[in-house]
Amino acid sequence: MLQKMQKHLEEHFSFVKEKKLLLAVSGGIDSMVLLSVFKKLALEIGVAHCNFQLRGHDSDADALFVKEQAQALQVPFFLQAFTTEDYANEHKVSIQVAARKLRYNWFAEVLLRENYDFIVTAHHLDDQVETFLIHLSRGTGLEGLVGIPAKNGNIMRPFLEISRAEIEVYAKENHISWREDASNASDKYVRNKIRHHIVPVLKELNPSFLTSFQNTLAHLQQAADLVTDSSERIFEKVALVEKETIKIDFKKLVRYDSYQAYLYQWLKEYGFTAWNDIYNLLEAQTGKHIFSSTHLLLKDRDFLLLSPKNKGEEEKVFYIEKINENLKFPLNVSLCKTDDILEPTNNSIFVDQNKLSFPLVVRKKQEGDYFYPSGMKGKKKLSKYFKDEKYSLLDKEKQWLLTSNNEIVWVIGKRADQRFLAQSNTKEIVKIELK
């Protein structure tokens, strides 16, 4: 295996010779073989061990074991203990996710501090098969079947083409000692089931299953790359990002035969799951919308608008108690006395103080709102105004209103109400300004 690994490194990792490599060593057979192979290849290595403290004394014994092995080989050794359970509880994630997060964070830290170039892990081909089948068992998409990459940023995994059997042979021939891998019990249960009950059947059906599987992974990885590449390209053609909102022109989108697939690619990271509802949105009426846990997807005429959900904001109201009191949130509005009436702009209007009833209220639209738009005769429903002004549904949701006694004084930043505006004979003039 030493030769195979040497050849493999020369072919795919030819850059490692002048690099400092930090090996992630748990003390299990895979990483102990990794350590042995890389030491024999005379590469510049260090050993990093995480003590997740999940199995009491055993965890400490693992750490001690790896430390002794590293010292025996005269390889720098780095150790970090974690209170993994606390972290998991605190961040509301599984033990497994917590451990991964802690591990990679610390590795990155050591890399930087100790001037290493790459983290090297001992993930191997059987791990890939098992992960594929775990994802399959749970339900997945193409992204769950492509395996982990051999090189990803500053993480490299040189064993991905090596089988567990080869590692075991090497360990035996080279008298490698190891300790049983410490890993999350429930993950271990699933992995063991797959390792002992599914993989052997696949190998029986096809004695060169592992080789075939490598080709399968390569094909799937390629297809996944194409999917990413292509969906980014189409996104640029049919979508626009405006601040926090993504605006998808679906008249353009549906020209592509597989427009549903593109939508899926773009939206999957926003927590949506009801895909059929999303595809149906395209044919729904303006105003139909779907929420994910974090986002809102809204059909608005020829567009799908994706924006973060500002939960409950629509029910919030903000008070301005008196003149000279500035509102800071959700937007910056100030009231001050003035002697002159200037032309109103989008950002300032001049009103008659005596017509205002404090506290003024800044709120979103309500059913039945109407106002007397400045420069027009008579009153108008706010909804009609929005329509005439071609507000998108999101625009409507975002529009703040300044009200007095529940009458609209100002559609903030857009249009004043005629009733409140200061006239030439107004005595106490107030300038209301949006900054």
Added chain:
Amino acid sequence: MLQKMQKHLEEHFSFVKEKKLLLAVSGGIDSMVLLSVFKKLALEIGVAHCNFQLRGHDSDADALFVKEQAQALQVPFFLQAFTTEDYANEHKVSIQVAARKLRYNWFAEVLLRENYDFIVTAHHLDDQVETFLIHLSRGTGLEGLVGIPAKNGNIMRPFLEISRAEIEVYAKENHISWREDASNASDKYVRNKIRHHIVPVLKELNPSFLTSFQNTLAHLQQAADLVTDSSERIFEKVALVEKETIKIDFKKLVRYDSYQAYLYQWLKEYGFTAWNDIYNLLEAQTGKHIFSSTHLLLKDRDFLLLSPKNKGEEEKVFYIEKINENLKFPLNVSLCKTDDILEPTNNSIFVDQNKLSFPLVVRKKQEGDYFYPSGMKGKKKLSKYFKDEKYSLLDKEKQWLLTSNNEIVWVIGKRADQRFLAQSNTKEIVKIELK
């Protein structure tokens, strides 16, 4: 299940009510349940049964059983017997491929003759899982993991969302009788292994595995559609089809991040397997090429040229024994006596009969070929001529030469040799013509 099926048909196959449906019934539990369900739904159906004659008396008994069942239900019955083994031997395909081919050919025939609109098969969800795992075990790409479609041309598979367990429950509750499915033994072995040893483990790990799997398939199908859609789009941008040759402009191609994936999509149907060699072609010298069993892929400056392999044609020579004997193949060349010398064109030259040594030979280029191009002084290597004339490598391979005593008389259709051309004092003039 009747209700589920009715709902499913209304949702996904609402068009079947006015259609004539030809059910493919083997006599196994799946297709007997299909027959029962469709009969109860009062759809207009017929039954088609193939007797593949692979299991002697058992095959005949299956046919008789299905016939009796169809008659009992007063449903039209169509039967065809096949000499499947003979067909497989004759066409050098597996029994399984032979059976599939014979089956679908015959179904299509009956459809047409008897005025049916759709063939209906009883493929179900567990079949999909098993096929996925069979392909996985053998090694596959995305196309091998997407399952069969619920509707494909005039074949429909309404049971794809029904599990084997549901079919078994229905069969029991409705006292359906059936015979064990007749299928290829080795396929059956693999299927049974997977059915009894792998699928139960997946179901144990995830009790709603079948539902998850349906979602997985839907995601994969979508990704596969995107891949097809996208690779067709990019093909139109970077490739040209010129008669039998596909010309890929790889300077344009490599602008796409996943150009390897696109190449794979375009070339996979031409029997190529050495993908890394193909990807390396892009950086290889002009002239490097790779053969599949049927095609040649050639690097030629900025292009990859894909063309059918004309096996051995390059070693073939063709003889013209005498004047007035026409060559018909590989190209149409005639020699006839004439009294006048006209201007030579691309398609005709006038030579001195006394300078020709019969038989003339029509052949492809050979190492060391040279000639005396008409209108030039002196001799020129054929390879130099090709280069100056900007022949592509394929053009060179395709160029036929007319030779006399192994000297080039005519680079056919392109340039005559000065030495053989008739002069004003030539007595016996021969017109050589390419038609």
